[in-house]
Amino acid sequence: MKADIDHWRRRLAALAADSDVPGASLAFLSDGRVHACATGVLNTATGAPARIDSLFQIGSVTKVWTATQLMLLAEQGRVTLDTPVADVLPGFKVADGAASSRITLRHLLTHTSGVDGDLFLDTGRGDDCLERYVTACAQLAQTFPVGDSHSYCNSGFVIAGRVVEQLTGMVWDRALREQICEPLGLTHTWTLPEDVLRFGAAMGHVEPGEVAPAWGLPRSVGPAGLVCATASDVVAFGRAHLTPGALLADPAAMRQPQVDLPNPHDGGRQWGIGWCLDTWDGREVASHTGDTIGQHAALWVLPETGTVVALLTNGGRSAEFQHRLIGELLVELDGLAVPEPVAPPARPVTVDTGSFTGVYERAGSRIHVGARGAGLRMRTEPTGMLVGLARARTLDLVPVDATTFVGRDEGDSMWNAVVFELRADGTSYLHHSGRATPRVA
Structure with a gap:
């Protein structure tokens, strides 16, 4: 055309x-x-x-x-x-x-x-x-x-x-x-x-x-x-x-x-x-x-x-x-x-969120994940050189499946996907914004 x-x-x-x-x-x-x-x-x-x-x-x-x-x-x-x-x-x-x-x-x-x-x-x-x-x-x-x-x-x-x-x-x-x-x-x-x-x-x-x-x-x-x-x-x-x-x-x-x-x-x-x-x-x-x-x-x-x-x-x-x-x-x-981007399911999903809570950290970012109702709350704080350039951000996460959650900023129509990975050796990762962030606490 x-x-x-x-x-x-x-x-x-x-x-x-x-x-x-x-x-x-x-x-x-x-x-x-x-x-x-x-x-x-x-x-x-x-x-x-x-x-x-x-x-x-x-x-x-x-x-x-x-x-x-x-x-x-x-x-x-x-x-x-x-x-x-x-x-x-x-x-x-x-x-x-x-x-x-x-x-x-x-x-x-x-x-x-x-x-x-x-x-x-x-x-x-x-x-x-x-x-x-x-x-x-x-x-x-x-x-x-x-x-x-x-x-x-x-x-x-x-x-x-x-x-x-x-x-x-x-x-x-x-x-x-x-x-x-x-x-x-x-x-x-x-x-x-x-x-x-x-x-x-x-x-x-x-x-x-x-x-x-x-x-x-x-x-x-x-x-x-x-x-x-x-x-x-x-x-x-x-x-x-x-x-x-x-x-x-x-x-x-x-x-x-x-x-x-x-x-x-x-x-x-x-x-x-x-x-x-x-x-x-x-x-x-x-x-x-x-x-x-x-x-x-x-x-x-x-x-x-x-x-x-x-x-x-x-x-x-x-x-x-x-x-x-x-x-x-x-x-x-x-x-x-x-x-269409991933979004919350039509029917709520029940997930055991306890294994995902904690602190995740990599260069430039510290992420706190805590329980919130049936989902999670994720707060991302810039560290190092990104302080003053990037903003802190809090997302309330809704479960999509056993390891996938979505959250979005107030007033925004787009959902952000967060995937948690629990490995057999005990290491845990939060995958968001393309990054793998390891749990440190």
Whole structure:
């Protein structure tokens, strides 16, 4: 079906207003053309309008770019996915000596290294910031043995970015331009604020109308989440993953399942190389989302239909907004029904919650789980560098089955899934927001 961009401009504006989203930018590839529209403002304090050439932070969607950089180097024979990190970065180590020698590039790109992954450490603005960050990873503990499970790991992608630097002889930002941006002609994709500021740039909002306390994260976490781009540039990148030879000789290799996710309600059922993988209405979907300080991004790639969609926002109830828009868009473009997120069952479920209560902790987050009626109450508190940037959050959890619970913020239509895992060896994990958080008390 031929896309009606005027219709989608109106729907973008209406859905953004319904979900208190200050500004949004949408682009999608359909019938061989990229269509784009924008709505709202980049900053509620200035009223600067969001335009299709405005740059938003795409957050962790950056990880697909970093994974692509390493896949390019692998195709060139410079490295393999099963090369140990220590073979490329002499002296590399984490707190566990055995893990230090076992972690491979594949572990980094599939979030299976087990490294406690939310170290948001500012190591300065210099070109050595990734090298210094990787040195600091020597303090990171294992949340589980290498390759044993899946847990979203920002630190692993910073390490991957440092591998790119070592193999190319360039800082990560420059390597990204030479490997991806310049070959694809992406003129509105940048990583450093001095470049982003040459364009209209979105500011995050942490509450309706409330501008975020900081614009962005430190340069040292660049490979995990610092790309800023227009929605059209993000779509062009996604399109390259459907076109052999545009960047990679075999981009489909990145969409091969590598690990099943312990929380299959958290965006996808499996992880590939850089991509989150799922099946919607019988069709393969590769996607990635990203959050920074008050900004949210999403990229979807549908190989069977050739559809690529990027949606960038700077606040509000972004998950709700994202779900409603992609649902409407894919029905019209591809006749595809987006599955509804997990929600409380029609009939209440009775679960013995006693084995799930306690304190769970990882870098950047401490989670208290206590009994509440027939369910649980979960309070998440930011720790370390995330204090002041992330907010404490309390969710009342309703059981869905013996180990799965859902909760949502007041006023939000979207439920968040929490999966508890009790292992035979006595270890326990809480799986939420892609992370495996071990119980410590």
